[in-house]
Amino acid sequence: MNVYKPKPVSGFPEWLPEERLIEQQWMDHIRKVFESYGFCSIETPSVEELDVISAKGEVDKEIYVLERLHKEDGDSGKEARLALHFDQTVPLARYVAQHFNDLVFPFKRYQIQRVWRGERPQAGRFREFYQCDIDVINVDALPLHFDAEMPAIIWEVLSGLPGMETEKIQLRVSNRKILLGLLDDIDCDQVEVLRILDKIEKIGEQETLELLQSLSGDISGFAHVLVKLAAIKAINSGELEKKLQDINDEYILSSSSESYVKGVGDLKAILNYLSHLPEGAVVADLSIVRGLDYYTGTVYETVFTDDPGYGSICSGGRYDDLASSYINKKLPGVGISIGFSRLFDRLRQQGNFDISRKSPADILMILPDEEHRETAANAARILRKRNFNVELYHAPQKIKKQLSYAERKGIPYVWFPDLHQVKDMKRQTQAEATPEHWQPEKD
Amino acid sequence: MNVYKPKPVSGFPEWLPEERLIEQQWMDHIRKVFESYGFCSIETPSVEELDVISAKGEVDKEIYVLERLHKEDGDSGKEARLALHFDQTVPLARYVAQHFNDLVFPFKRYQIQRVWRGERPQAGRFREFYQCDIDVINVDALPLHFDAEMPAIIWEVLSGLPGMETEKIQLRVSNRKILLGLLDDIDCDQVEVLRILDKIEKIGEQETLELLQSLSGDISGFAHVLVKLAAIKAINSGELEKKLQDINDEYILSSSSESYVKGVGDLKAILNYLSHLPEGAVVADLSIVRGLDYYTGTVYETVFTDDPGYGSICSGGRYDDLASSYINKKLPGVGISIGFSRLFDRLRQQGNFDISRKSPADILMILPDEEHRETAANAARILRKRNFNVELYHAPQKIKKQLSYAERKGIPYVWFPDLHQVKDMKRQTQAEATPEHWQPEKD
Numbered sequence: 001m002n003v004y005k006p007k008p009v010s011g012f013p014e015w016l017p018e019e020r021l022i023e024q025q026w027m028d029h030i031r032k033v034f035e036s037y038g039f040c041s042i043e044t045p046s047v048e049e050l051d052v053i054s055a056k057g058e059v060d061k062e063i064y065v066l067e068r069l070h071k072e073d074g075d076s077g078k079e080a081r082l083a084l085h086f087d088q089t090v091p092l093a094r095y096v097a098q099h100f101n102d103l104v105f106p107f108k109r110y111q112i113q114r115v116w117r118g119e120r121p122q123a124g125r126f127r128e129f130y131q132c133d134i135d136v137i138n139v140d141a142l143p144l145h146f147d148a149e150m151p152a153i154i155w156e157v158l159s160g161l162p163g164m165e166t167e168k169i170q171l172r173v174s175n176r177k178i179l180l181g182l183l184d185d186i187d188c189d190q191v192e193v194l195r196i197l198d199k200i201e202k203i204g205e206q207e208t209l210e211l212l213q214s215l216s217g218d219i220s221g222f223a224h225v226l227v228k229l230a231a232i233k234a235i236n237s238g239e240l241e242k243k244l245q246d247i248n249d250e251y252i253l254s255s256s257s258e259s260y261v262k263g264v265g266d267l268k269a270i271l272n273y274l275s276h277l278p279e280g281a282v283v284a285d286l287s288i289v290r291g292l293d294y295y296t297g298t299v300y301e302t303v304f305t306d307d308p309g310y311g312s313i314c315s316g317g318r319y320d321d322l323a324s325s326y327i328n329k330k331l332p333g334v335g336i337s338i339g340f341s342r343l344f345d346r347l348r349q350q351g352n353f354d355i356s357r358k359s360p361a362d363i364l365m366i367l368p369d370e371e372h373r374e375t376a377a378n379a380a381r382i383l384r385k386r387n388f389n390v391e392l393y394h395a396p397q398k399i400k401k402q403l404s405y406a407e408r409k410g411i412p413y414v415w416f417p418d419l420h421q422v423k424d425m426k427r428q429t430q431a432e433a434t435p436e437h438w439q440p441e442k443d
Numbered sequence: 444m445n446v447y448k449p450k451p452v453s454g455f456p457e458w459l460p461e462e463r464l465i466e467q468q469w470m471d472h473i474r475k476v477f478e479s480y481g482f483c484s485i486e487t488p489s490v491e492e493l494d495v496i497s498a499k500g501e502v503d504k505e506i507y508v509l510e511r512l513h514k515e516d517g518d519s520g521k522e523a524r525l526a527l528h529f530d531q532t533v534p535l536a537r538y539v540a541q542h543f544n545d546l547v548f549p550f551k552r553y554q555i556q557r558v559w560r561g562e563r564p565q566a567g568r569f570r571e572f573y574q575c576d577i578d579v580i581n582v583d584a585l586p587l588h589f590d591a592e593m594p595a596i597i598w599e600v601l602s603g604l605p606g607m608e609t610e611k612i613q614l615r616v617s618n619r620k621i622l623l624g625l626l627d628d629i630d631c632d633q634v635e636v637l638r639i640l641d642k643i644e645k646i647g648e649q650e651t652l653e654l655l656q657s658l659s660g661d662i663s664g665f666a667h668v669l670v671k672l673a674a675i676k677a678i679n680s681g682e683l684e685k686k687l688q689d690i691n692d693e694y695i696l697s698s699s700s701e702s703y704v705k706g707v708g709d710l711k712a713i714l715n716y717l718s719h720l721p722e723g724a725v726v727a728d729l730s731i732v733r734g735l736d737y738y739t740g741t742v743y744e745t746v747f748t749d750d751p752g753y754g755s756i757c758s759g760g761r762y763d764d765l766a767s768s769y770i771n772k773k774l775p776g777v778g779i780s781i782g783f784s785r786l787f788d789r790l791r792q793q794g795n796f797d798i799s800r801k802s803p804a805d806i807l808m809i810l811p812d813e814e815h816r817e818t819a820a821n822a823a824r825i826l827r828k829r830n831f832n833v834e835l836y837h838a839p840q841k842i843k844k845q846l847s848y849a850e851r852k853g854i855p856y857v858w859f860p861d862l863h864q865v866k867d868m869k870r871q872t873q874a875e876a877t878p879e880h881w882q883p884e885k886d
Contacts, residue, residue: 002498002768003767003768003769003770003771004494004495004498004768004769005540005769005770006492006495006537006540006541006769007541008541009488009490009491009492009523009525012488012489012490013488014485014486014487014488014538015485015486016542016545016546017483017484017485017546017552020483020484020485020486021483021484024484035803035804035832036827036830036831036832036833037827037832037833037834037835038802038803038804038807038832038833038834038835038854039803040460040463040464040801040802040803041460041463041464041467041803042457042458042460042463043457043458043463044457045452045455045456045457045571046455046489046557046559046571047452047455047571048452049449049452050512051447052447052449055445055447059512062511062512062513063511063512063513064509064510064511064512065509065510065511065512066507066508066509066510066527066561067507067508067509067510068505068506068507068508068561069493069502069505069506069507069508069526069561070505070506070561079564080452082452083512084509094449095457097448097449098449098450098451099459102459103459103460104801104802104848104851104852106837108802108834109460114489116489118509118511118512118513121522128488128489128490143837143838145835145837145838146837149835273816273820276820276821276824324446325445325446325447326446326447326448326449327446327448328446358483358547359481359483359547359551360478360481360482360483360484361478361481364481373716377716377719378719381719384479384480387479388479389478389479389480389481390479390480390481391480391481391551392480392481392588392592394549394586394588394589395586395588405547408547409547411481
């Protein structure tokens with residue numbers, strides 16, 4: 001027979017069983033935290049109609065459209081064109097609009113699914129990956145409470161992931177109203193100004209200042225204060241207050257701007273709500289802007305403090321109107337998204353995972369000979385009822401071979417049903433046991 | 444703004460939060476059972492190269508191929524064509540071949556993913572759905588042990604699904620070697636004979652007999668014995684033995700056929716292995732054939748006894764050679780697959796689910812006023828540490844409004860942090876409680 005040797009497809013990652021075990025631990029943990037705050041799960045189809053995706057205008061994202069391989073003549077035109085979703089925000093907006101009357105608001109949902117980007121194959125760039133999103137959507141108005149809940153949840157999620165070095169993660173929060181409020185009265189290209197300020201950590205304060213001063217319009221007189229503002233980092237509302245005051249003493253901020261005042265007030269309130277978190281876990285960082293046409297208030301980013309150039313691993317913010325393309329309702333929301341697969345793959349490549357277990361089995365039940373099959377099967381059943389995962393060895397082969405199988409799969413305990421004994425593979429100890437009462441030793 | 448009112452896309456189901464909660468219970472249960480037998484999880488990308496899918500020859504399945512919406516000129520031809528997988532067997536074969544050296548055999552894996560069929564839109568036909576598969580793959584030879592493990596696992600899975608009426612499920616097992624062994628010496632169109640015998644339950648013994656007798660070849664003399672065989676149903680190996688003996692007394696079965704003898708022996712051994720299951724949960728049913736070119740020994744089907752016409756909800760069998768299209772190894776396997784979404788949707792439509800809960804929250808924490816925010820948040824955190832899911836109400840609104848929110852989301856308990864009391868929404872009772880020690884009453 002002809003053999004077609006398969007190769008990995010660029011951008012479509014897959015993991016070995018021992019890596020997948022860790023991925024499941026991550027997923028379980030994320031789900032547990034999301035649900036512990038009362039977020040419900042939804043899943044949407046992998047596809048949306050192209051008309052839904054492009055309801056706001058032309059789609060600039062790289063997306064995959066579907067074609068049926070065995071399309072019959074005369075099929076085309078009748079059916080709606082389908083595309084794989086490239087994020088979970090468009091599907092959420094469509095879902096909320098479509099099921100509006102069946103949902104209870106504020107609608108708190110999480111969504112853990114794959115998304116697709118039809119990009120050119122490129123090293124390190126995923127074309128299929130998991131995203132873990134939480135959003136809260138409400139009708140007409142949305143309390144600030146939820147803006148503050150997001151970083152608390154994300155902190156709990158990220159700091160509890162197996163293999164994650166918690167001390168290296170920092171959540172950064174800002175409010176776009178602060179900078180935009182100040183810019184409102186200034187004749188300048190706001191988008192361009194924000195784009196420059198966003199890079200302040202990378203390029204430094206001096207270069208930021210020079211770039212701002214080179215812009216046309218009235219900006220150059222404000223460049224100093226903007227740079228000072230964007231450079232602010234504060235671990236609590238008191239520090240934020242003080243740093244803003246320092247600038248104000250020098251420059252007199254336009255504290256008459258309603259937007260500025262609201263932005264500062266909201267940001268301080270959020271920091272106060274988060275005072276139970278470890279110091280420095282969440283910081284106010286006024287340089288955070290996040291995209292330029294979507295978010296309207298609070299914005300979030302999450303970086304590795306030892307590698308900020310890697311970019312944000314978890315971002316989001318508040319938007320005024322989620323689903324106006326699909327329904328005549330004002331639906332403000334706030335949400336945050338973890339780029340799961342990229343983060344997982346980073347820690348995987350860094351060797352942060354314990355991949356010694358290749359099987360979920362806690363115990364390998366030895367099959368000493370055919371005569372003991374029923375005894376062995378019965379012991380396995382009793383242990384399973386007690387929530388242990390038990391693999392019954394498949395043939396009465398040499399004990400050495402069975403032990404080697406447990407070792408190669410990383411199964412931590414081996415049970416000898418004929419001897420009524422359990423072997424601890426790590427400690428290399430063996431002891432009497434009954435399936436009704438055995439407990440593994442605590443590590 | 445222009446509003447594009449979205450409609451459901453035919454064949455791509457999605458569920459409301461209260462239905463999704465049940466779907467998660469199903470998934471969790473299935474995973475738990477699979478893992479309790481030592482099966483590890485893998486996931487493969489949603490796509491395979493079209494060359495991989497068609498390595499065995501032309502693809503007769505309806506599949507979706509991907510096209511990039513914003514394809515640049517000159518892109519085509521360079522990249523491999525990608526198609527969404529239509530099952531999890533082709534991806535498994537490719538996975539095993541590709542990672543052969545990193546896997547420990549026998550390789551026991553489960554896979555719970557979406558698959559796609561690019562069919563014409565049609566009522567009741569899914570184009571995207573979940574499949575839950577388990578397979579065991581080994582090198583060169585595979586012990587019968589695994590053929591017997593499959594029905595035990597599936598029985599435990601199906602009988603434990605919330606909303607499932609266990610007494611209506613029946614697993615049917617046969618071995619294709621039995622009928623094929625008998626047909627080996629007969630000049631006939633085997634495929635056609637099997638196709639007719641497969642329908643015996645639907646069309647009855649008399650019509651089956653007539654159809655067989657109308658075939659060309661030497662078949663008509665054997666038609667009686669084939670019909671009697673295919674009509675055999677036996678709940679244990681003793682009954683199977685006896686029923687075969689009865690036929691043999693009358694017709695003299697060609698027990699000289701090695702294949703027949705092996706098939707009967709294997710089937711009896713499997714029934715013996717399964718003697719711990721409730722009587723009638725698994726029956727030998729010699730009419731089961733399952734596809735005509737794939738399985739080589741044991742075959743499985745699962746039907747609703749009160750609606751056998753609905754078709755099999757969970758099927759599989761043994762195959763001699765999984766991955767010969769991709770690797771020069773003999774890799775026999777045995778596997779079984781649950782058509783998850785179709786089964787879930789059936790029970791959903793039949794109203795078998797308790798959909799009173801629209802949220803995973805166990806407790807709604809009342810926010811009586813802003814002064815109690817920290818007290819409330821702190822009580823919520825303590826309860827979350829104790830593994831309760833707690834939603835903190837988002838604004839200090841009227842208590843009546845907060846209670847109504849809990850009711851509409853089906854949250855079973857409401858906590859008053861100012862009163863140190865908990866209200867049981869079902870029993871409509873209220874009692875003193877501390878977040879450190881509270882336990883819900885058992886139902």
